[in-house]
Amino acid sequence: MSTAPLQYLFAAAGPASAPTYTLGWALIGLVSFVVIVIAVLLAGALCRRRPPLAPGEENKLPPDSGGINWIVIGTGISTLGLFGALVYAMVTLESVASPPSEPPLTIDVTGYDWWWKVNYIDAANPSREFVTANEIHIPVGVPVRVELRSADVIHTFWVPRLTGKMEMIPGQTNMQWMQADRPGIFRGQCAQFCGPGHAHMAFEVIAQPKVQYEAWADAQRKGAQPVATPEARTGQHVFDERCAGCHTVRGTSAVGMQAPDLTHLASRRTIVAAQLENTAQNRLDWIEHAQRIKPDALMPSIALSASDAAALSAYLSTLQ
Missing domain, CATH: 2.60.40.420 (Cupredoxins -  blue copper proteins)
Incomplete structure (x- = not known):
């Protein structure tokens, strides 16, 4: 089987993913709190016993206590909480929509059934462009623009520790960016069911120090060596x-x-x-x-x- 690292989901490794990780943990905390409160209230309701009714009082409505309307208060708190979560989510997504500076490196990724074509773009010197597959190398600490396309059906590009999900739609080019804070190997995956081979459509992003990345890129630009035997x-x-x-x-x-x-x-x-x-x-x-x-x-x-x-x-x- 592959030696690829696990698709670890619990810690970000770059600025394009760190805010969304914080958002995710905040939403998990909010949902957990709501579930616990509902469970406690439900348990209390199940355990509560009304006093027995006297003969002839079975059809009488209980007197209005005149107390606080907890349904209205609960609805108001829930509405405010959900609205706050929505605002927080929108602000977070806006904060990671664009890189902090113009990316010096652009990669064009095309999804196929079921593999990834990776084209390294050099607009200033097209002769330096090269193509590889299923393995993306990037320099550490550098924002990278990723142009996303599909050659057949809808795919989704996702590297959990480096960037969020982005759809790859036939006939359309979508933009994404990512950056690695440290060297490492980060597993990516198609996150949109795209056919029988969907679960076997992964890739790796290998973040390297800039010198190592440049050496790798120079080697990739060369053609195959003549065979000797x-x-x-x-x-x-x-x-x-x-x-x-x-x-x-x-x-x-x-x-x-x-x-x-x-x-x-x-x-x-x-x-x-x-x-x-x-x-x-x-x-x-x-x-x-x-x-x-x-x-x-x-x-x-x-x-x-x-x-x-x-x-x-x-x-x-x-x-x-």
Whole structure:
């Protein structure tokens, strides 16, 4: 299984998520208080006993005590509490709607059934743009603009510890931003039911010191290195025959546009949208049993001979 971290929900790791965490705990406290009060009142009502009525008084209404109308007071307090919670929620959402400064980095994320295409935008120099999949790297302490799109159905982009949920709607571009206060690996997930593979549509955000991030980005901009061994060359031939119609490997003849870019596949932590650890055996298992691992995915299960499997595995391991 994947080595991805748990989708931890109890502590924020960036300024785009910290206010909403505070809001969430405040709402949990308010709801808990209301539940406790109602439970106490209900228990008191169940335990309370009226004095027995004298003969002939069964149909008489009890006298008006003339006391406080607790129903009106309770309704008023509830209304004020809910209105206060609404105002607090609106103020909090407004506070995280935009980053505190203009983000120097823009990432375009497109949701597919069921994986994520990640395009790093460089408006000043388009030649520096590059594409990866299912793994987002960001520099620590830097706000990042995330442009969100969908290629098929409605998805939702959500990294609980870094940013809130945002819908990805076909034909529409939505904006989100995130920032990590410290290095780490943060799990994200599609939070909108989008089909049978919805639960297997995760990704990772890897926050790195700026120097490490720049080194990673420079490596990602490069094309695949030429293969050096006969077995890897045979594997590249198998890839071109069986996989290149859907996948791209920059620097080669593989230019498929329907599936994840695999130019630097072997450098990623996970595969299959963060479902499996990225090992040679898991890569082959995914190729040969895709429909068992992720039913109804567009990736078909591909039968390989033992020699073709070994050669293909050798080639994929070169995609660093």
